[in-house]
Amino acid sequence: MMSVEEMKTLLKSRGRDVEAYLAGCLDGRAIPSRLKESMLYSLQAGGKRLRPVLCLSCAALCGLEPHKALPFASAIEMIHTYSLIHDDLPAMDDDDLRRGKPSNHKAFDEATAILAGDGLLTDAFVIMCRAPLAADVLLRAVAELALAAGASGMVGGQEWDMIYTGRSQVSLEELRGMHAMKTGALLRASCVCGGLLAGAEEVALRALGDFGSALGVAFQIADDILDVVADTATLGKPAGSDAEQGKNTYPSLVGLEKSRELARAQADAARAALADFAGQEAEFLRALADYTVTRAA
């Protein structure tokens, strides 16, 4: 077993690799300076870099040297970052703060924020194509990621979120379906793409997909719980702000205790999905699944 400290050390170290790559990912490109600043502002706003670390680690689990997956993994973080910028827009969640700093449209302006999001999303595909891997492997991973990030995945989940926000009757099934698209699809694809880049077999890809899906649900429930129980300093936004925005969350639907149970069950399912894998990378991913829910326990 890997200790929480060892897990955190590897998480941080891989996160730093991603941040180093992201810092230079727009170098040498003729981008209007205000737009470039705006893109980098959000790219460099911190966060655990969970999605790219999952991609790197699943690639390593399947035998690829992580640095070969670094451009692709970093591109996933660009896509995640664009989604945060657009979600914060006045027409969406209208959030003034993101990770304790002014959200992109507050720090710049609304037009620039929309374009920074569009640019990060589009340029993510430029970066993805750069990975030093066989074209057929890379193309399949690009298609997988685009599908997860698109209208039947992350973007569709945000549309459901908009539709459900403020509605008083949302079932647990609807909430789960919305999160499976909004958060789950990209987390799942981050894992699957790691395997794809490493040329993993179908059976391994399915295991990685199951791991990512379960981790995604666990992660979302934990996030909902943290919004209720954590303080503003931890969240970077006022605690309870989801509820204030009329968001339906796991705690608001089933209460805190039941939410914790659901999160725990999903983390266990994530661990179980990797039962056939051994070694340090598998231990890391299992420890990461545990950590996802213990931080909200």
Place this chain on the structure above:
Amino acid sequence: MMSVEEMKTLLKSRGRDVEAYLAGCLDGRAIPSRLKESMLYSLQAGGKRLRPVLCLSCAALCGLEPHKALPFASAIEMIHTYSLIHDDLPAMDDDDLRRGKPSNHKAFDEATAILAGDGLLTDAFVIMCRAPLAADVLLRAVAELALAAGASGMVGGQEWDMIYTGRSQVSLEELRGMHAMKTGALLRASCVCGGLLAGAEEVALRALGDFGSALGVAFQIADDILDVVADTATLGKPAGSDAEQGKNTYPSLVGLEKSRELARAQADAARAALADFAGQEAEFLRALADYTVTRAA
């Protein structure tokens, strides 16, 4: 030489192929119905389908059967359509009408319009990857298109447009640079990608790039001229609305006559770029370049 009528017939016929493909491009996908409706609303709003037709025709010029380039070409139209939806948003040009119909955020709502754009952009990459072509060829075309559509291309051009709008002093060079990114990059890439999909040699790719770049400038100047001289019925929006929005245009900078001269020179440059190509496809592309400016003559 190909007559204007023959050219228009082929343009229409290829445009219809693209529209037929686009009508089914979201089939079988679990997309929230309101979002899907919104995406299809703008995808099916008409237009000449110039970019995908250029892609199909440049592919055909270099020896590929056009139907093999159809998914990729249609994906380019998805990207063009997303850019129109986002450009019309209140924070951008704030246009209530697009091609004589309510713009997307007027027909639906602002959040859905932002997401419809995000969805079309992302899913364009899903569609692109579907083309029945060799992975290395396809991957290079995907990278080329993403670069043209991203922050150093189309998205960057829109940022410049926002910065320049309302500014009284914009030079012809700045205007040209803005359009080269905002309109030119995607038109150019549509041509180059057609060649790439067909496996064309570097010298042919350069010729296609020069053709697309010159055509892009000609097209933009003609569009500016039409905004001044055409009537509302033709434009689908009030004539002179660019000027009202404080947009800098070729006519506002150098006058109508000089604008027509510049457009003509660019159409001639586009024709010249294809000097080494013969046959029906080359004739079609040359006739198309002419038509781009004669419609505004």
